[in-house]
Amino acid sequence: MPQDIPGAESLLNFDLVARTPGVAAMSILLAILLIGPVAGNDGNGGRVSSLIDTPTTPRSGVRLSQPAGAVRTLVAMPAYNEEAAIAKTVLGARQHADAVLVVDDGSKDETARIAGALGAIVVRHEANRGYGGALQTIFGTARGMGAEELVIIDADGQHDPGEIPGLLAELRRGNDVVALSGVKSPGPDGFGAYGKKVIEAIRIGGNGTSDILAQIHDLAAAGVPAGRTANDEPRYRGERIAVVIPAYNEGLVIGSVALQAKQHADRVIVIDDGSNDRTAAIARLADADVIEMPENGGKAKAMMAGFSRARDLGYDLVVTLDGDGQHDPAEIPAVAAPVLAGEADLAIGSRFLDIKADIPKYRIAGQKVLNSFTNISVDGGDFVTTDSQSGFRALSRRALENLTFASEGYNIESDMIAHFAPLGLAMTEVPISVSYDVPNKHKMNPVSHGFGVLARIVGLIGYRRPLLSFGIPGVVVTLFGIGAEIYTFSEFYRTDQFHYIVFTGGFAALILGLMLVTSGLILNSLMMITKGAGPSKESIP
Known part of the structure; x- marks a missing residue:
């Protein structure tokens, strides 16, 4: 028999084809085709997520259709106008729960319909009650379903x-409250x-999450064990590592x-730099977090x-x-390893430490020139790069x-x-492979690219090392x-x-040379004064 759940206005009914317009209908139908029918039964052979009372029928509670027996693991989420993200x-x-509960807190979009079509149990508030009201419904519904484990996201x-x-996993080790890594409470x-x-x-009043935290504190004082997920070792998956492309x-x-x-x-973050093709759309289909630049910058x-x-x-x-596609993503762990081990803040994947590909000779020659000037431009430290232009690198926090x-x-x-x-x-380097057999090749002519970078490095050397430049x-x-x-007067x-002509040229060279030496000395003095005026490492924690 359906079960009454106090504190919710109504549950959602799904007439998927007739009542869902436009793109939302296509999204829901696609979801149904992909993952199969949703939970519950409408009594006519159709599968729906829940039963609804019409808005014209006032009720003090709502009715939830659910499978017989208690639910062990329930994942619940409050939602308000989240149709763009709710499906994911x-x-x-x-993938990790016996049932998923979505509390639609008065959304004005298709959040509830999409969630229900994807197999979630949907409880809908007719009006927005705020986060506290949604949490109240979550805990009340979890109790009504007999849930043994509740995860809120x-x-x-x-x-x-x-x-x-x-x-x-931490909950099943005997804890009754578990928060994320490094956090002592939700x-x-x-x-x-x-x-x-x-x-x-837990009984939540009008203050929402503040009531949760206060009640957890009281429960802990009464002897309820609390824990957190383990975070002792660096992870190659999880929230600690992002890839920027x-x-x-x-x-x-x-x-x-x-x-x-x-x-x-x-997380994979793809920055679409003003592309004229479907780069951004395809990256999103690959589950990337996409940043779209307004123009190519x-x-x-x-x-x-x-x-x-x-x-x-x-x-x-x-x-x-x-x-x-030049870089092999399978080498991400190798590039990240020195940073994860605390050995470096910047790990550069070098194509030239252990050459694994047929790199064109002109690239090798040009890279050696750029490496030399880059190493000259480095002011401080003993790091010497073999691949200053490599875009495959890892950075610490x-x-x-x-x-x-x-x-x-x-x-x-x-x-x-x-x-x-x-x-x-x-800074350190690790060997990587590279492939130049890619569809779009390089976006710039390698020669113009090389001279452009070289000009920038030379300018940097002039700024950092005026006596040298x-x-x-x-x-x-x-x-x-x-x-x-000397030659002019000796010949005379x-x-x-x-x-x-020789005299005039020699005199001009003498004046120019003395001016360059004087400029170098003056600029070097100014650089030293500037360095002494403020700490150069002020950004370092």
């Missing part, structure tokens, strides 16, 4: 259903796992790259946007790789917090090395001028002929 969250939660996608098994949104004792004991017109390969990267990280801007997203979401480590430099285009790789070195961030050329030009003058005394 419900599908993820279903948000429906908007900010909580990863992949965390549910860890929460349940957060302000109530995300956590609750055992039978807590489900029966800049992409421009990579619709042919971005789906494959994102899916492979997903095997080694909790270059690799540096795209990567900085991805770093900002990962930093805001609290990831401890970020791996970057190119979106064109410390490195993410110190991305406080401006860069443009493909200069970001060299700029990052030059910026981190004086801050004292540890001005002083040494100045000394060379000055010596040339002195030599020309020997042959009685005065070489005016």
